[in-house]
Amino acid sequence: DIQMTQSPASLSASLGETVTIECLASEDIYSNLAWYQQKPGKSPQLLIYYANSLNDGVPSRFSGSGSGTQYSLKINSLQSEDVSIYFCQQNYDSPPTFGGGTKLELK
Amino acid sequence: QIQLVQSGPELKKPGESVKISCKASGYTFTDYAMHWVKQAPGKGLKWMGWINTYTGKPTYADDFKGRFVFSLEASASTANLQISNLKNEDTATYFCARVADYFDYWGQGVMVTVSS
Numbered sequence: 001d002i003q004m005t006q007s008p009a010s011l012s013a014s015l016g017e018t019v020t021i022e023c024l025a026s027e028d029i030y031s032n033l034a035w036y037q038q039k040p041g042k043s044p045q046l047l048i049y050y051a052n053s054l055n056d057g058v059p060s061r062f063s064g065s066g067s068g069t070q071y072s073l074k075i076n077s078l079q080s081e082d083v084s085i086y087f088c089q090q091n092y093d094s095p096p097t098f099g100g101g102t103k104l105e106l107k
Numbered sequence: 108q109i110q111l112v113q114s115g116p117e118l119k120k121p122g123e124s125v126k127i128s129c130k131a132s133g134y135t136f137t138d139y140a141m142h143w144v145k146q147a148p149g150k151g152l153k154w155m156g157w158i159n160t161y162t163g164k165p166t167y168a169d170d171f172k173g174r175f176v177f178s179l180e181a182s183a184s185t186a187n188l189q190i191s192n193l194k195n196e197d198t199a200t201y202f203c204a205r206v207a208d209y210f211d212y213w214g215q216g217v218m219v220t221v222s223s
């Protein structure tokens with residue numbers, strides 16, 4: 001199975017700040033990567049797919065980048081509603097696997 | 108609008124069985140696979156497998172072979188997950204999720220608590 005390693009595990013940032021979350025795959029996943037946002041007590045929601053494509057309705061302050069084994073999610077101008085856990089997920093190979101998550105809190 | 112509505116929370120004893128439903132609406136049920144994902148309390152997401160909603164064929168992840176059964180009531184646009192011989196480690200929230208290439212729509216999740 002392809003292992004997905006996210007960093008950091010937790011992150012504290014101020015309103016308006018820019019934050020970046022990293023995801024490292026154990027092998028090349030050829031940009032077959034998604035990012036999900038999970039708010040407390042809710043189901044995950046798809047933010048980014050194919051590494052850098054923004055899902056419908058997702059604010060433009062979210063962006064994804066990367067290739068090969070290294071990917072990142074960037075949130076510009078952090079808003080209070082961005083407090084969530086963020087997961088990366090690869091679907092290059094079965095089984096689809098998720099990163100361990102990054103908990104984003106407000107400072 | 109597209110919705111996946113799951114059944115309610117369950118409290119079960121070890122050794123019992125549970126059946127969770129996931130009713131889809133707003134799209135053609137048989138056009139998309141339905142996947143199941145487990146999230147233990149305070150933990151990450153673990154893929155359990157999927158069911159082909161056109162043929163009804165299930166595929167299980169290695170850790171979910173044996174006690175877990177995916178099924179369909181296609182006429183009702185519903186996917187089901189049954190877990191038998193429940194164990195304490197089955198305590199988790201179980202999500203259904205529609206998948207084209209990615210998990211684009213999720214159910215609200217069902218909390219299953221296994222406790223004696």
